[in-house]
Amino acid sequence: MSSRLHVRSISGEKLEATLPALQAIVTPARVSATQADRALHARDQSSHPDHLPDLVVWPQTTAEVSALLRYANEARLPVTAWGAGSSLEGNPIPVYGGIVLNFQQMNQILKIHDTDFQVTVQPGVLYKDMNQVLAQYGLFFAPDPGANASIGGMVANNAAGIRTVKYGATRDNVLALEVVLANGEIMRTGSRSVKQSAGYDLTHLLVGSEGTLGIVTEATLKLAPLPEHFSAVIATFATVEAAAEVVFNIMGAGLEPTALELLNTTAITILNTAEGIELAVGPSLFMEFGGASEVSLTEELSMVEAICRDYGCQHYRAGVGREARNQLWHARHRFFETTLRYYPGQAYLLTDVAVPISQFPILVASANEIMTELECKGTIIGHAGDGNLHTAIFFPPADNEARARAGRVNDHLVERALALGGTCTGEHGVGLGKQKYMLAEHGPVALNVMRQLKATLDPNGILNPGKVIALNVER
Amino acid sequence: MSSRLHVRSISGEKLEATLPALQAIVTPARVSATQADRALHARDQSSHPDHLPDLVVWPQTTAEVSALLRYANEARLPVTAWGAGSSLEGNPIPVYGGIVLNFQQMNQILKIHDTDFQVTVQPGVLYKDMNQVLAQYGLFFAPDPGANASIGGMVANNAAGIRTVKYGATRDNVLALEVVLANGEIMRTGSRSVKQSAGYDLTHLLVGSEGTLGIVTEATLKLAPLPEHFSAVIATFATVEAAAEVVFNIMGAGLEPTALELLNTTAITILNTAEGIELAVGPSLFMEFGGASEVSLTEELSMVEAICRDYGCQHYRAGVGREARNQLWHARHRFFETTLRYYPGQAYLLTDVAVPISQFPILVASANEIMTELECKGTIIGHAGDGNLHTAIFFPPADNEARARAGRVNDHLVERALALGGTCTGEHGVGLGKQKYMLAEHGPVALNVMRQLKATLDPNGILNPGKVIALNVER
Numbered sequence: 001m002s003s004r005l006h007v008r009s010i011s012g013e014k015l016e017a018t019l020p021a022l023q024a025i026v027t028p029a030r031v032s033a034t035q036a037d038r039a040l041h042a043r044d045q046s047s048h049p050d051h052l053p054d055l056v057v058w059p060q061t062t063a064e065v066s067a068l069l070r071y072a073n074e075a076r077l078p079v080t081a082w083g084a085g086s087s088l089e090g091n092p093i094p095v096y097g098g099i100v101l102n103f104q105q106m107n108q109i110l111k112i113h114d115t116d117f118q119v120t121v122q123p124g125v126l127y128k129d130m131n132q133v134l135a136q137y138g139l140f141f142a143p144d145p146g147a148n149a150s151i152g153g154m155v156a157n158n159a160a161g162i163r164t165v166k167y168g169a170t171r172d173n174v175l176a177l178e179v180v181l182a183n184g185e186i187m188r189t190g191s192r193s194v195k196q197s198a199g200y201d202l203t204h205l206l207v208g209s210e211g212t213l214g215i216v217t218e219a220t221l222k223l224a225p226l227p228e229h230f231s232a233v234i235a236t237f238a239t240v241e242a243a244a245e246v247v248f249n250i251m252g253a254g255l256e257p258t259a260l261e262l263l264n265t266t267a268i269t270i271l272n273t274a275e276g277i278e279l280a281v282g283p284s285l286f287m288e289f290g291g292a293s294e295v296s297l298t299e300e301l302s303m304v305e306a307i308c309r310d311y312g313c314q315h316y317r318a319g320v321g322r323e324a325r326n327q328l329w330h331a332r333h334r335f336f337e338t339t340l341r342y343y344p345g346q347a348y349l350l351t352d353v354a355v356p357i358s359q360f361p362i363l364v365a366s367a368n369e370i371m372t373e374l375e376c377k378g379t380i381i382g383h384a385g386d387g388n389l390h391t392a393i394f395f396p397p398a399d400n401e402a403r404a405r406a407g408r409v410n411d412h413l414v415e416r417a418l419a420l421g422g423t424c425t426g427e428h429g430v431g432l433g434k435q436k437y438m439l440a441e442h443g444p445v446a447l448n449v450m451r452q453l454k455a456t457l458d459p460n461g462i463l464n465p466g467k468v469i470a471l472n473v474e475r
Numbered sequence: 476m477s478s479r480l481h482v483r484s485i486s487g488e489k490l491e492a493t494l495p496a497l498q499a500i501v502t503p504a505r506v507s508a509t510q511a512d513r514a515l516h517a518r519d520q521s522s523h524p525d526h527l528p529d530l531v532v533w534p535q536t537t538a539e540v541s542a543l544l545r546y547a548n549e550a551r552l553p554v555t556a557w558g559a560g561s562s563l564e565g566n567p568i569p570v571y572g573g574i575v576l577n578f579q580q581m582n583q584i585l586k587i588h589d590t591d592f593q594v595t596v597q598p599g600v601l602y603k604d605m606n607q608v609l610a611q612y613g614l615f616f617a618p619d620p621g622a623n624a625s626i627g628g629m630v631a632n633n634a635a636g637i638r639t640v641k642y643g644a645t646r647d648n649v650l651a652l653e654v655v656l657a658n659g660e661i662m663r664t665g666s667r668s669v670k671q672s673a674g675y676d677l678t679h680l681l682v683g684s685e686g687t688l689g690i691v692t693e694a695t696l697k698l699a700p701l702p703e704h705f706s707a708v709i710a711t712f713a714t715v716e717a718a719a720e721v722v723f724n725i726m727g728a729g730l731e732p733t734a735l736e737l738l739n740t741t742a743i744t745i746l747n748t749a750e751g752i753e754l755a756v757g758p759s760l761f762m763e764f765g766g767a768s769e770v771s772l773t774e775e776l777s778m779v780e781a782i783c784r785d786y787g788c789q790h791y792r793a794g795v796g797r798e799a800r801n802q803l804w805h806a807r808h809r810f811f812e813t814t815l816r817y818y819p820g821q822a823y824l825l826t827d828v829a830v831p832i833s834q835f836p837i838l839v840a841s842a843n844e845i846m847t848e849l850e851c852k853g854t855i856i857g858h859a860g861d862g863n864l865h866t867a868i869f870f871p872p873a874d875n876e877a878r879a880r881a882g883r884v885n886d887h888l889v890e891r892a893l894a895l896g897g898t899c900t901g902e903h904g905v906g907l908g909k910q911k912y913m914l915a916e917h918g919p920v921a922l923n924v925m926r927q928l929k930a931t932l933d934p935n936g937i938l939n940p941g942k943v944i945a946l947n948v949e950r
Binding site: 113115116117118138157158160164168169171172181185186187188189191192193194195196197198199200201202204205207208209213225226227228248251252253254290293295296297299300303354355356357358383386387388417421422423424425426427428429430434437438441442443445446447449450452453454456457468469 | 683768
């Protein structure tokens with residue numbers, strides 16, 4: 001039942017037939033077999049090895065996507081959807097070659113339902129571009145992956161980020177989808193009603209399936225009103241454990257931060273290399289609170305400060321104004337790039353475990369310990385309010401031994417996260433890198449059910465083959 | 476592929492073999508074939524006709540449920556899970572007879588993860604009983620169906636209620652499940668991490684599947700901290716449209732009511748027959764706001780009042796204290812029973828459509844119009860913040876013509892809701908009554924995918940046969 005049995009890269013002879021067939025569907029101008037175009041769709045932002053697709057196609061309509069998939073399904077050709085290429089676990093790398101569908105020409109905001117706080121978009125629209133338009137309506141799509149990801153990619157990977165602590169991940173903010181199935185059929189799931197109990201939840205089955213069950217061609221998203229009043233807080237602590245204790249207490253008080261980020265000392269040191277940033281060096285929490293009024297916000301902040309003081313906060317800076325706040329989050333968003341500059345020429349491995357928040361201090365301590373023991377250098381940062389921890393481990397590209405040690409950090413962290421009731425991936429998805437942990441996380445029965453669902457919806461295994469559940473086969 | 480092909484009520488001869496087999500699995504004391512026990516598991520709170528199961532079994536462990544399903548699957552016997560029997564669309568009526576599994580002896584709170592705001596429970600625990608225990612930890616499970624439903628039933632039906640406007644439906648508050656599949660295999664889905672991106676979302680596929688894809692034997696739920704400060708508001712308007720306009724404006728201001736209910740004049744009149752309730756008669760909003768502090772709450776309420784006044788609110792009563800607030804919600808929760816007393820000896824039909832909130836005034840106006848035109852009497856109430864509208868239509872039990880008119884109201888309301896971008900069921904589930912609308916709501920492709928998923932997970936069709944997608948077959 002493995003997808004390996006069904007699909008493979010397009011051979012030279014087959015390519016000669018495929019190219020004109022695809023050109024007939026989308027016009028010749030929107031199919032490319034050039035090395036340059038293929039190379040642009042061979043890797044994401046992860047450290048996974050690249051792999052060239054055979055062809056790149058830029059569809060403009062759902063009908064084209066339908067026709068393309070019908071053709072590919074009959075010809076048993078791999079099809080991988082491509083958004084912005086900003087994913088972090090190899091999710092869109094076309095490891096079996098075949099066709100990459102680049103959605104940048106399906107990037108329209110189709111309808112802003114402003115009084116319903118909803119928007120209907122095509123998958124190629126970019127997150128930040130969309131939010132810029134929505135800001136004119138006082139609205140925004142809250143899941144914030146940092147990168148200017150495409151909405152299609154965010155839906156496929158169930159992306160999340162610094163706003164998830166209050167607003168949930170992408171999964172929690174998708175109401176309805178239009179999806180093209182492997183056989184080319186066009187399916188609509190969900191509705192614009194925020195409450196839905198009409199049968200099986202196909203919408204949420206598709207969200208996070210990384211393009212392996214169907215390809216999203218339209219999404220209706222929940223939006224949130226932009227908070228009129230907000231304030232950032234930066235608090236620095238003696239230990240990361242103290243910072244994590246503060247996290248519980250803030251959440252338990254019924255306070256609702258719109259962001260609650262933890263950064264270790266190394267991460268703060270790196271952030272301080274960015275222009276205009278001068279933070280007290282030590283384990284820190286970046287927090288943001290938004291409120292309907294200045295008064296309620298001020299009241300909230302005084303409670304936050306009291307909690308921070310209780311846990312021996314060493315530096316506390318609250319009431320950060322709009323400009324300083326924007327600068328801070330801009331720096332946080334650019335943290336990945338800043339880190340890459342801080343370790344010039346180094347290769348890296350990113351990890352993405354998540355645990356119940358009560359276990360977060362233990363996880364952070366473990367990460368420190370594991371990285372020290374395996375002599376790995378890098379950062380520890382986390383979406384603390386969600387219990388989501390990232391480490392970035394840097395090493396010389398040619399140093400295979402160091403690369404192997406980084407891999408062992410990942411293994412140990414995942415093992416630890418699972419033992420603590422958590423997951424191998426909080427927001428980056430399974431892609432290529434997390435498949436080896438799926439059996440340990442889900443057990444054979446759930447994994448087998450996932451495989452059965454894949455076989456049901458994509459019997460020929462043409463959709464993003466090699467991802468999510470290609471390994472760990474138990475039948 | 477219809478489940479009709481595979482399962483049927485247990486014939487006399489087969490019953491003689493089945494009874495001792497089930498007794499061997501769960502002890503003889505926990506299997507019953509008495510008329511009295513069967514009659515107690517033949518109907519829910521809906522108006523759908525009752526149907527007796529052949530046998531009732533009270534499992535005590537997951538291992539027993541597994542053994543029972545393995546047996547039933549091999550023998551092709553229908554199995555329907557039973558919680559509290561409080562559902563409203565015929566969801567647990569064993570229309571093919573067979574075995575009902577009553578979960579009242581699997582009603583333990585297994586673990587309260589208080590610092591994570593989570594609880595792990597067995598399916599038979601009752602909602603209100605569980606929340607009474609959780610209150611000692613300052614926590615509660617927010618979806619509030621009114622009735623003292625079982626958690627298993629709430630998960631199966633994706634139950635919601637008056638708290639959904641702020642906290643979401645059951646689906647939004649389930650992190651992990653233990654599920655016994657049709658073949659007896661025990662599957663674990665999800666994890667205790669609030670962020671999860673590790674493969675297909677089996678948890679949310681199971682939630683709302685009404686026991687047709689698997690039977691839940693354990694659930695880990697998200698909890699919310701009990702708001703320390705809250706206040707109820709009652710506002711009465713000249714028209715239901717004005718009230719609905721207020722709903723948008725409250726939501727759009729970033730205010731976050733913990734409840735936002737609309738009741739028409741008839742509903743208010745009925746509520747006033749309850750002891751201690753004296754409301755101004757007219758279309759009204761019942762609202763509740765909870766805050767982290769008294770100050771922020773006061774500020775919020777002043778914004779609410781301003782919005783209500785802008786839309787010509789005729790009576791406004793805010794800052795309702797804890798006792799009066801409890802009395803109000805108690806009355807709201809007992810509204811269904813109060814209504815039954817108000818129409819003594821009458822039969823009834825309940826509707827449950829939901830639309831995007833911008834369309835809610837139109838839907839309410841349509842409901843009024845349709846009920847007047849078809850000369851149906853009853854109430855119109857709604858979880859307005861969710862766009863969810865219920866009507867209850869009363870008629871003499873023997874009056875088949877009136878019953879048919881009530882059915883036509885349901886048809887028209889669903890048709891209207893779908894045209895407005897909504898759904899045929901916001902929170903009661905599909906059960907028996909909503910299957911006829913599934914094709915119109917989802918279209919043939921999605922409906923066929925639902926059927927394929929059912930066939931994949933329950934190939935013999937033993938799980939709650941005749942529900943959700945038994946009709947509208949398109950293959």
